[in-house]
Amino acid sequence: MKANVLVIDDDYHMRVALKESLTKTGYTVFLAENGMKAINEISKRIFDLVITDVKMPHLNGIELLKHIRKEHPLLPVILVTAYGTIQDAVSVIKEGAFDYIQKPFTADTLYSTIKRAIGVNNGKIIYASKAIKDVLMKAEKVAKSDVTVLVLGESGVGKELISRFIHENSDRPKNPFVPVNCASLPENLLESELFGYEKGAFTGAYSRKMGKFEIADRGTILLDEITEMDFRLQAKLLRVLQEKEIEVVGSKYPKKIDARVIATTNRNIVKLVEEGKFREDLYYRLNVFPIYVPPLRERKEDIPELVAYFLRKHSKGMDVSISKEAMNFLMENNWKGNARELENVIARACILSNYSVIKLTDLQEMKFTQDSSRGSIREMEMKLIMDALKTCNGNRTKAASMLGKTTRTLRNKIKEYKDTGILPATEDKQWMS
Numbered sequence: 001m002k003a004n005v006l007v008i009d010d011d012y013h014m015r016v017a018l019k020e021s022l023t024k025t026g027y028t029v030f031l032a033e034n035g036m037k038a039i040n041e042i043s044k045r046i047f048d049l050v051i052t053d054v055k056m057p058h059l060n061g062i063e064l065l066k067h068i069r070k071e072h073p074l075l076p077v078i079l080v081t082a083y084g085t086i087q088d089a090v091s092v093i094k095e096g097a098f099d100y101i102q103k104p105f106t107a108d109t110l111y112s113t114i115k116r117a118i119g120v121n122n123g124k125i126i127y128a129s130k131a132i133k134d135v136l137m138k139a140e141k142v143a144k145s146d147v148t149v150l151v152l153g154e155s156g157v158g159k160e161l162i163s164r165f166i167h168e169n170s171d172r173p174k175n176p177f178v179p180v181n182c183a184s185l186p187e188n189l190l191e192s193e194l195f196g197y198e199k200g201a202f203t204g205a206y207s208r209k210m211g212k213f214e215i216a217d218r219g220t221i222l223l224d225e226i227t228e229m230d231f232r233l234q235a236k237l238l239r240v241l242q243e244k245e246i247e248v249v250g251s252k253y254p255k256k257i258d259a260r261v262i263a264t265t266n267r268n269i270v271k272l273v274e275e276g277k278f279r280e281d282l283y284y285r286l287n288v289f290p291i292y293v294p295p296l297r298e299r300k301e302d303i304p305e306l307v308a309y310f311l312r313k314h315s316k317g318m319d320v321s322i323s324k325e326a327m328n329f330l331m332e333n334n335w336k337g338n339a340r341e342l343e344n345v346i347a348r349a350c351i352l353s354n355y356s357v358i359k360l361t362d363l364q365e366m367k368f369t370q371d372s373s374r375g376s377i378r379e380m381e382m383k384l385i386m387d388a389l390k391t392c393n394g395n396r397t398k399a400a401s402m403l404g405k406t407t408r409t410l411r412n413k414i415k416e417y418k419d420t421g422i423l424p425a426t427e428d429k430q431w432m433s
């Protein structure tokens with residue numbers, strides 16, 4: 001996807017020169033001759049970056065910056081100034097400029113600054129709702145501290161995106177951001193994944209393995225789906241959080257680690273604590289600063305923004321648009337899979353529409369195939385699981401091994417069926433022991 005860059009300068013030659021060189025470098029460039037015109041441009045399309053001169057008639061660069069910070073908090077702004085003094089620089093950074101460059105500047109300086117600014121935007125968070133604005137304001141506030149954050153919300157709402165945002169706005173953005181999915185590995189593997197091992201720690205440990213905590217040293221570790229961590233490992237993690245040191249498997253000495261911890265879950269963690277499935281002490285340790293990301297259906301004003309963004313992302317540079325009926329359909333939908341599901345729908349609709357106009361039928365065809373094929377496979381699978389559970393008198397560990405699955409996978413499946421409504425909420429209670 002080409003990035004959209006808005007260049008603002010009252011000097012015609014400067015504008016044109018910048019446009020020419022940035023277009024060659026692969027950006028889509030739009031021009032404006034002053035701040036007022038820039039605001040108008042920004043209201044018409046989504047930009048990835050603004051590069052603005054400071055001294056201009058009709059709303060100067062600083063005023064424009066202030067406007068952008070208020071209306072588009074995540075749009076990075078680079079200021080170009082000929083009158084740059086250190087003091088100016090400090091004040092523009094304080095006003096929220098991404099950076100500034102002084103005239104005359106070299107192409108290298110320009111490109112590297114742009115790259116950094118747009119890099120921040122990889123994993124750009126699109127929104128129009130107050131709900132997400134509040135989430136981001138909270139996230140920005142907590143980012144600067146080293147406090148542990150617990151990001152809560154349904155699957156696909158953007159929890160990982162918010163976690164990255166916290167890392168990028170922290171004091172450690174240049175250090176690693178290391179996501180670990182706690183649900184994807186069996187217990188013993190998860191432990192060595194997190195804490196690493198020494199050479200010879202066990203049969204097969206042919207060389208030293210760095211754990212994710214070590215890799216995240218001075219950066220941030222994201223413990224994704226934290227509730228899927230087993231009880232024993234939960235105790236170890238608690239100790240790591242308290243002592244700020246890890247025990248590398250097979251090592252005699254603990255190792256100091258300075259990793260900021262963010263954890264996420266899409267499950268009801270309070271309930272899991274009540275049920276004794278998640279350690280209460282660890283929960284309190286993680287829940288220092290909770291951030292709840294509401295589901296898409298509760299912030300429908302984000303849908304048009306997300307649609308525009310995903311269209312641009314998946315349109316392969318072609319001019320794909322969407323019919324009014326199709327858009328209405330997207331607004332009405334319940335989005336159980338939240339932004340992730342919306343993105344998949346748009347990506348497929350782009351293809352089905354032959355990259356022209358997405359019509360209602362492009363969405364319905366997709367919906368139909370999804371409902372019928374995926375639906376029936378799911379139903380079959382659910383029936384197998386229910387049968388196995390009955391045979392094992394509801395013992396999930398036994399049922400899982402009978403089906404050749406891990407208990408965790410089985411639990412996730414049951415939850416998925418419940419969430420998607422295939423399994424009535426009441427019916428699984430007997431298995432939820």
Ligand SMILES: Nc1ncnc2c1ncn2[C@@H]1O[C@H](COP(=O)(O)OP(=O)(O)OP(=O)(O)O)[C@@H](O)[C@H]1O
Nearest residue numbers: 124125126154155156157158159160161266339340
């Ligand atoms: N506000 C948003 N703006 C742009 N993209 C978004 C937004 N929210 C979610 N997405 C996109 O949707 C997908 C899912 O987001 P993400 O992985 O952060 O969700 P999640 O809450 O961690 O999901 P899960 O619980 O399934 O792990 C990603 O591709 C992400 O880029």
Ligand SMILES: [Mg+2]
Nearest residue numbers: 159160224264
């Ligand atoms: Mg996630």
